[in-house]
Amino acid sequence: MKIPSFSTFKLSPDDLALLLQKCMKARALRQGKQIHAVLLTSGVDMNLLSLSSKLVGMYAGCGDVGYAHQVFDKIPKPNVFALNWLVLASAFNGQFEDAIGYFYLMQELGIVGNKFTFPVVLKVCVGLMDLNKGKEVHAVVNKLGFEKDVSLANALIDMYYKCGSLCYARRMFDRMLDRDVVSWTSMICGYFNIGKTDQALLLFERMRLDGLEPNDFTWNAMIAGFARCGDTNRAYALLSRMTKEGLVPDLVTWNALISGFTQGQHADEAFKLFRMMLVSGIKANLVTITGLLPACGIIGSIQRGREIHGLIYRMGFDVNVFVASALIDMYSKCGSVKNARSVFDQNPVNNIASWNALIGCYGKMVAAYELVKGMPIEVTESIIGAFFNGCKVHGRRDLAKMMAEAILKMELKRPGGFVTLSNIHAANGEWEEVENVRMVMKQRKILKQPGFSWLGKKMALSDLQ
Known part of the structure; x- marks a missing residue:
């Protein structure tokens, strides 16, 4: 410009x-x-x-x-x-903790959020997988009278089912006076999310009876849902039905199927579909590749993994941080620490997911311990969780204790790492260590972001109970 x-x-x-x-x-x-x-x-x-x-x-x-x-x-x-x-x-x-912190600040300052605020904040609650925070945000939406807005109601349905509360999602859906295609599709995704394929199909048919035609996103959600739940016959039947109704499966449809079969642990079906897609003349994109890489890990085929890795370069795709993380994870599951480390070292920018994937690939926890200690970025709750989980799997309580001591000495600026460490100690009944963590946080003035309970101010979602 x-x-x-x-x-x-x-x-x-x-x-x-x-x-x-x-x-x-x-x-x-x-x-x-x-x-x-x-x-x-x-x-x-x-x-x-x-x-x-x-x-x-x-x-x-x-x-x-x-x-x-x-x-x-x-x-x-x-x-x-x-x-x-x-x-x-x-x-x-x-940075979901920061994002929700700004929302809380908005409440403290008496600034009223608008219809652009809440869909983003609800996505943040999904990122945090925090149903209680989602309910608090819903209470504010309700208080401001925004719940009748269809797009906001859809965002609430999406938040509830992704945070594991399909019953709240369904109650929100049933309360809506006006529903659009997104409303129906979100509920369908919610049922697939917990494996209730019959209910998802029932909603799909009901949607048409209510006079709404499914769009490409709905069809793709249905096909991917059946694939993810392992119902290959109905997934292919829907693909055929979609074609008969004059809709041509596009790259998004193929990606949805491939990703669905991969998530459902049906790696061979995913590779079969990939070949069918190429034969049909549709070119793969990065979404296709990142959907296939976990399939290599499922069957432990490093040969196929290398073929996909080579395809990334032959097709001229950029290896961004997300693709790099998927490659590291794939090589890790195929047992090749060397290749995983090579991808990590060649990537100019590594994020938390990259570090987590690399830590996860070290069966030798001593090497993982040195890796975490030498990280150039701040240790976060997800990294700490990944390391301690590895210690638990490999029975290395000694390293877990050493890492706990190292974390207390780190100059962490955010509370997440300390809170995770405190929770791990609490789960093991180590209350003295919990108190030590809290003392360090207090000394450094690192405070855990308090939750705002509008639910306690008679703004509860009692009508959803």
């Missing part, structure tokens, strides 16, 4: 606000920083046109959450726009 030369004319607050929005949409961070510099030197009132909030949005939209937070801290009266962007950017980067 080209930014005009600032020295040639004076930009008005309207111009600057518009340019910030353009930088945000184009993810043009460098130019956005230039505009920020102009704002700092021009003496413009940052409260005009919510320029401060738009600046937060620009940084968050460009992926620089840290700087967005710094700008936010200097806003005397932040608005919902700025906080929405912080929630969204944190969630997008997998």
